[in-house]
Amino acid sequence: MTTDTTAQGTAPDATAPGTTVLDARGVTMRFGGLTAVRGVDLTVGSGEIVGLIGPNGAGKTTFFNCLTGLYVPTEGEVRYKGAVLPPKxxxxxxxxxxxxxxxxxxxxxxxxxxxxxxxxxxxxxxGFWSAVLRGPGFHKAEAASRTRAMELLDFVGLADKADHLARNLPYGEQRKLEIARALASEPGLLLLDEPTAGMNPQETRATEELVFAIRDMGIAILVIEHDMRFIFNLCDRVAVLVQGEKLIEGDSATVQGDERVIAAYLGEPFEGDPGAEEAAEVAQAEAHAAGTRAETATTKDTGTATDTATDTATGSTGATGDDATPGKENHR
Ligand SMILES: Nc1ncnc2c1ncn2[C@@H]1O[C@H](COP(=O)(O)OP(=O)(O)OP(=O)(O)O)[C@@H](O)[C@H]1O
Incomplete structure (x- = not known):
């Protein structure tokens, strides 16, 4: 991967330092009787990397969809560089x-x-006629687009695979390609929804470097991720959503030290905490899995390789289905 940002220069839509790029105010999104996002305020400034974390179903992707015109918020307003976003x-x-x-x-x-x-x-x-008639303007524009596209592929480390079919790329490289494609629209703000899901630790580390390099090009970044180490290494600010509401927002140290965040992600739930119910379900599943293993051990005198492999494969948390998918292991 190329992370030499001087070679990439500054993004065309880069913003002067200290400017608010994204300003979301009171964003609420309801689906019938369900309020997926409730009154969320969030800003992202130029040169910033902001993280959005929260348990499964907290409303992170719904909030992203409200920022990108996929959903029109039921209430609230989203501004990009001062202008209200169009609803498409x-x-x-x-x-x-x-x-x-x-x-x-x-x-x-x-x-x-x-x-x-x-x-x-x-x-x-x-325009359309230029493309149909394939005049000099079209060829010039096409050549410029190809040059820029190759620069971006070089930037994410995929230039040597330009002619490969996208489906033949390994998973981690498909994620990089998605980032290159997003950068091709020359954004001033990039929203990344779980960019390291399914990646191994080396790929995650490389993605971290890539995101820093994008920030250094002058592009502000808002990132959803379940990998806490990735988030706290990367972000200048982190906002935590729980059940559609913003629980806390601050720098990594503040958020990591907040007892409600610890309860939702790392430790024991405390009464009234919005993440308590989910944490209790996980604890129950762990207790159940531990009980099953103990029972198996007492009914069999000798353990076999198959027993061990099964325990390892199903995981000590008793996770199944979605919870067992890559990138979901930090949902606690
Ligand atoms: N189009 C929709 N129609 C109805 N309900 C929806 C819709 N999209 C999301 N929801 C619900 O809104 C809530 C928030 O979902 P969302 O996908 O935004 O959460 P999330 O924090 O991104 O979760 P995850 O980390 O699992 O991706 C969930 O209860 C979900 O079922």
Missing amino acids: SFKVTAAGIARTFQNIRLFANMTVLENVLVGRHTRTKE
Whole structure:
């Protein structure tokens, strides 16, 4: 991966230091009777990396969707560089906000380069007739787009795979390609939804470097992630959502030291805490799994390799289904 930001220069939509790039106020999103996000305020300034964390179902992705025009908030307002966001995702992208998705959304049968070129369409001014007639303006614009797309692939470390089909890339590289495609729209704010999900520790570390390099290009970043180490290493500020509401916001030390965050993620729940119910369910599943293992051990005189492998594969937490998927192991 290339992280030499001097080679990449400054992003076209970079903002002067100290400016508020994103200003979300009182964002509420209801789905029928369910309030997924309730009155959330959040700002992201230029040069900042802000983290958004919270247990499963806390409303993080819904909040992201409210920032990108996928959802129109039931209440509240979102401003990007002072202007209220348009209620359509392609207009939000054109305004300068790009995102990646929790579930990778690439064009699997297109090449790596073509995927990045798709991301550039909001930045090319050539119209329909220019494309049909393929005049000099079109060829010039196309060449410029390809050059920029290759620069971005070089930046994320995928230049040598430009001609590969996206579906043939390993999982970690598909995530990088998603980031390159998002950068192709030349954003001033990049929203990353679980960028390290499914990655091994080395890939996670490389992603951390990549995000710092993007920040150094002048792009503000808001990131959702369940990997706490990644978040606290990376972010200038972290906001915690629990049951749709912002529980706390602050620097890494403040958030890590907050007893409600510790209860929701790391330790014992305390009465009335919004994460208490979930933590209690996990504790119950752990107790159940421990009981089952103890019973198995007493009914068998000799342990076998199969027993050990099964215990390891199912995990000591008794996690199944979604909870056992990569990237979900830090949901506590
Ligand atoms: N389109 C929708 N219609 C109805 N309910 C929804 C919709 N999208 C999300 N929800 C609900 O809103 C709540 C918040 O979901 P959301 O996906 O935003 O949480 P999250 O914090 O991103 O969770 P995770 O960490 O598991 O991705 C959940 O109860 C979810 O079931």
